[in-house]
Amino acid sequence: MNDVSGRLLAGEAVSIDGVNLSLGRGAARLHILKDTDLHIGRGEAVALLGPSGSGKSTLLMVMTGLERPDSGAVFVAGQNLLALDEDRLARFRGRNIGIVFQAFHLIPTMTALENVAVPLELAGIADAKALAGRELAAVGLAQRAWHYPAELSGGEQQRVALARALAPDPAIIVADEPTGNLDEATGSEIIELLFRGRAERGTTLVLVTHDAALAARCDRVLQMRSGHIEAPAPAESSIG
């Protein structure tokens, strides 16, 4: 494992060093992340490209503390995630990491407004509903605040999910194929909102996608293959 303290002082949002992770049991056990290193600067937008099964989503899980690696070091916003227990990790994630899933993952029994307010309320913020309302308005859903997820279209659901991710003003936003379940036009709207929100707040963005054009909008594009991050192609490394 490398010494990461120097880079953290230099202002890294994400620092992953020598991470190994295997999943499954017995003969079905797969070594997914293999001595993976990843360093992302504060405010940087990074795209992770790669074929299915290359470990992109698993790396995001590790980065958000949803998966604990077998070995290695994971620092996010200066916090060693491996030093936190499950509950402290949840609290840290709620305040510092916004996540956008491909399948939205809204709570079906809560309205759009309540879904957005969830991380704020869990963090104990007093005016959670007002803040959530502003975030919903920012993604153009002020009029749909009291609708339940089942009453919203896929694009609207993803906008609610985006507002939920941005609401606590996190240090880092992680988006896993955010347009994967949407048609092209709707997907483009979501991406615009994502990048606009990120630009307004200066938030670090980690985006997993299959879409090379979308990846090109990020500061840096990384290729993952068989659990490794390969050196970025020169043409992709300095876009934006």
Add this chain to the structure above:
Amino acid sequence: MTVTVNSRSPLATPLATGWSAGFAGRFAWRDLRGGLRGFGVFIACIALGVLAIAGVGSVAGSLTEGIGKAGRVILGGDLAFSLIQREADDTERAFLDAHGAVAVAATLRAMARPSAHPLSPALTNRPADASSLAATLVEVKAVDDRYPLFGALTTDPPLPLAALLAPSDGAFGAAADPLLLTRLGLKIGDRIKVGDAEFELRATVTGEPDKLAGAISLGPRLLISEAALRASGLLQPGSLVRWQYRLRLPEPQSSDGAVAAVEKQAQAEFPEAGWEIRSRSKASPQLERNVERFSQYLTLVGLATLLIGGVGVANAVASHLARNRDTIATLKALGASGGGIFAAYCTEIIAVALFATLIGAALGAALPFVITYVFAAILPLPVEPAIQPGVLALSVVYGLLTALAFSLWPLGRAHDISVSMLFRDQVAGERSWPRARYIAASGAIIAILAALAVFTTYDHRIATFFLVAAAAVFVLLRLIAALVMWVARWAPRQNSTVLRLAIANIHRAGALTPSVMLSLGLGLAILVTIAEIEGNLHREFAAALPDKAPSFFFLDIPAAQADRFDTLIHEQAPGARLERVPMLRGRIVAAKGVSADDLKPPDRSRWVLRGDRGITFARAVPPGSRVVDGAWWSVSYAGEPLVSVESRSAHDLDLKIGDAITVNVLGRNVTARIANLRAVDWENLGINFVLVFSPGIFDSAPHSDIATLTFADGGTAAEEAQMIRALGGAFPNVTAVRVKDALDAIDALVGKLVMALRGASAITLLAAALVLGGALAASQRFRIYDAVVLKTFGATRAQLTAAYAIEYLLIGLATAVFAIAAGSLAAGLVVSGVMEFPFEWVPGAAIETAAAALAVTLVIGLAGTFGALGRKPAEVLRNL
């Protein structure tokens, strides 16, 4: 979409043409051969209910068989002839002796007090605080040297009967219940006095073979010899002594036919003997009656358990079909009709139900064997374990019908599962109600179940009441569950995520609310009913009655010494009220010319005809009674025998003014005409009789008096002790029954019975817990989803636990409130309508119920949710 199937294709048959028993059976087999996953709660619910019914029936049957087989031991002979207040005369005795060996046992109540005999260390050894117990009531049994004819008397130390009871050093021997030694602070070797005789306590009684045939005991047993009884002075004219002559027929002539022949001959030769004859086949009809009633009530509890389990069955079947929607749609796409789908899955459900009922029936059949094996040493009843085929068959039928009744609804809905669901995720517009034929079939099965329950129960009225109440509670609970969900849905939105999640879980699709409220609500309502009835009985026995009841009953006051007795009581308790009346024992043998055996009064008045009852004669209307029909005779009346009858008993026996009643008293039949009917206030525990005769009929018959003494202010323990001491000195043969002790004894007995009922009824909570477990398992998917998403956005395990705990507490509380209301209403109806005393709500029972409801939902709910809380988000998100 239209699916066309080539008629020659193998896929076209057999479902394409609808129902086919062969295919349904094959399909069920194929679907089940992989295992019974998903049917755990179904099987457990049905097996538990069937176990309850089969178990109760098997134990009761084994007990009845045991009583039957042990009839000789319980009765003390092949036949027992029981006489009250008189011994058999020479002719009667000669008849008995001519038929076999006769053993005599006389039973009576008397007062035992520590002896002041110089040889007795009793007084010096007794603890100081025992001084208040100068004497205590004992149930005396005096036996001859042939006792017992069957079975064995066991004592500690073990002594032969002769050594146990023979006189020695101026005292007769005696064996006593250990309770007597405790009450009087005595030990083996000490002496006591009963009547005028002195007894040395030589052993404690550890086993009395004929104990079960006796009545409720108000005091500890004291076993003495017949000779000692005669020496005690307790045998006065009119003393309440029951003489029992147990007859053992010689072995070659001891068949059931021979027993019946002797009984018949005795009745024919001595029509006016007034003796109660019992044969070994009916050694203890009271016990058998109680076993039958108790078992029938418990069978109804078993049915309630099945009803509660039915909720789990319905949930399990619905979940099974939901898991198989793809299969059903595919089968339909391949040509299966809706009816064919129904038949295939119905066959599968019947197969699983049969498996479950057989498990329950097997366990139920094993119950009497297990009880006998485990508790043989401490079992007070003669259980003769045996397989009860009728009971087991009935329990299997109950189980199958219940499973079908609760499965037909979801199975009927499977009829209409749309093929189009294969092509889209959400299916809109599916029927939530099954077709009319399935609803009608459900109704028919429920009707058959109810009819079976009513007609196989001894008391149709109670069974009907129970079933109607259970059905009403069930329907109401479903409506209330819908109301609770409606309120939760439209409740003001909460700012707290935890609270919002909790409330949303109460009304969301797949919520626990209806399952929990239905299953737990019905179980708790039954428990509240029992607890409230128990609380009211306890209050009536232990709390309310003694305020108005007398402090003492005095028995066996010699009629010739009655005035002296009055003087003593007035001296000892100047302000107290004394009521004294003559009492004889008599048995109604006929009314309106109809034999008592042919009279069929309602249950509540059968006791009037059962055995002998106290009767009296009076010149004036007795206190605590008032004439409601006819007229009381004049104070100086001396005409034909007249009788006054308690009005309700008269109504139930269909007796009117002018009708004749024949009563056997002291071996003589006396017929009197009904002059009036009286309303009696039984609750004040004063001296009341069903029959009060006019003067002149029994005045000269040997009889004793009974009396009540009521202290003006209720009396203190010291006043009562002083009274006992004074009475013991002046009237050693008079028995004083402290009313509080008698009530305590009855209260303790009722308490034990109700405790057994509550314990047995708690099985409904077990069924409710199973249903809750099943419903939790069904809702686990959305709980895991919620937990994982919320954890992803910062929720801790404590916050999620709080959300689930609030959900379960709210559902549990709503269930408890309804169960308390429904249970209290049912208890109120039983207490005021059947038991006929004022109902008073007992909060303790309600609080216990609320606590039970909350504990069950919270503990099982959180235990069931533990899995959802512990799931790793990544593992779940990866598969969503």
